[in-house]
Amino acid sequence: MNRRAFLASAGVALSLSAAGRRVANEPDPVVVRVWFSESAVTHDALEDRVEGYLGGALADALGAVEIEFAGSTVALPHEGGKASLATDWPMTVAEGTVGMADVDPVGGVNLLVTDGDPRKQPAGYARPHVAAATGGAYIARMPPAEEAPAVVPYSVPAAATQLLLHEVGHALGATHAHGTARREGDALVASPMVGSYLWASERVREAQLADGSACGGAYPSDDGASERRLGLRYADCATRALR
Numbered sequence: 001m002n003r004r005a006f007l008a009s010a011g012v013a014l015s016l017s018a019a020g021r022r023v024a025n026e027p028d029p030v031v032v033r034v035w036f037s038e039s040a041v042t043h044d045a046l047e048d049r050v051e052g053y054l055g056g057a058l059a060d061a062l063g064a065v066e067i068e069f070a071g072s073t074v075a076l077p078h079e080g081g082k083a084s085l086a087t088d089w090p091m092t093v094a095e096g097t098v099g100m101a102d103v104d105p106v107g108g109v110n111l112l113v114t115d116g117d118p119r120k121q122p123a124g125y126a127r128p129h130v131a132a133a134t135g136g137a138y139i140a141r142m143p144p145a146e147e148a149p150a151v152v153p154y155s156v157p158a159a160a161t162q163l164l165l166h167e168v169g170h171a172l173g174a175t176h177a178h179g180t181a182r183r184e185g186d187a188l189v190a191s192p193m194v195g196s197y198l199w200a201s202e203r204v205r206e207a208q209l210a211d212g213s214a215c216g217g218a219y220p221s222d223d224g225a226s227e228r229r230l231g232l233r234y235a236d237c238a239t240r241a242l243r
C-alpha cells in the first residue's frame with residue numbers, strides 16, 4: 001500500500017470510528033414488541049397502559065426504550081396456564097425468528113399479554129428476550145400512567161401491571177434478587193422484581209426469594225406492616241442488571 005492509499009484508508013477508518021463514538025453516546029433503544037391475545041386486544045385502554053407503565057419504567061431504567069405493538073394478535077387455546085405462557089409462546093417466538101410463524105420477533109423483548117387470571121399461578125413467564133404476562137383486563141383498568149404515582153396501594157390491577165414489569169425485567173436479565181422491599185411508615189413496598197412474592201406463603205417465599213436481595217439488606221417481613229404497596233419503577237440494582 002502506498003502512502004496516499006494508506007492515508008485514505010486511515011481517513012475512512014477515523015471517520016467510521018468517530019461515527020461509532022457518536023452512536024455509543026446515544027445507546028440504541030431496547031425494543032419491546034408487544035403482542036396481545038385475541039381476548040386481551042378487546043380492552044381499549046390496554047395498549048396505552050402497557051406503553052405508559054412499561055415504557056415509563058424501562059425509560060427510567062435504561063434511558064432509551066421503544067415499545068412497539070405488533071399488528072397481529074395471537075390466537076390462544078387458553079389465556080393462561082403453563083402451556084400457553086411457558087411453552088407455546090417461546091416456541092412461537094423461536095419459530096418466528098426463522099420465518100416459520102406469523103410473528104416477527106425483535107432482539108430486545110418479545111412480550112405476549114393475555115387475558116388470563118393474574119391471581120392464578122403461573123401468572124407470567126420469562127426467559128431471555130421472551131416474556132408472557134396475564135392480566136390484560138386488569139391492566140386496562142389502571143389509570144393512565146401519567147396520573148399514577150410511582151408507588152401505589154396493592155390491588156389486582158396494580159399487581160398485574162407490576163407483573164408486566166417483572167416478566168420483562170426477567171427477559172432483560174434481572175432476577176428476584178434484584179428486587180427490594182422496604183418499609184414506608186406502616187406500609188411494606190415491593191419493587192417489581194420481588195412483587196407479590198413478598199406476601200406469598202412461607203414455602204413460596206422461601207423458594208422464590210431464598211437468594212436474598214442483591215440490592216443489599218434482607219427483605220423485611222410484613223409483620224406489623226398494615227398496608228401493602230407496589231412500586232412501579234425498577235429498583236436501582238435491577239436497573240444495573242437490565243440489558
Ligand SMILES: [Zn+2]
Nearest residue numbers: 166167170176
Ligand atoms: Zn419472577
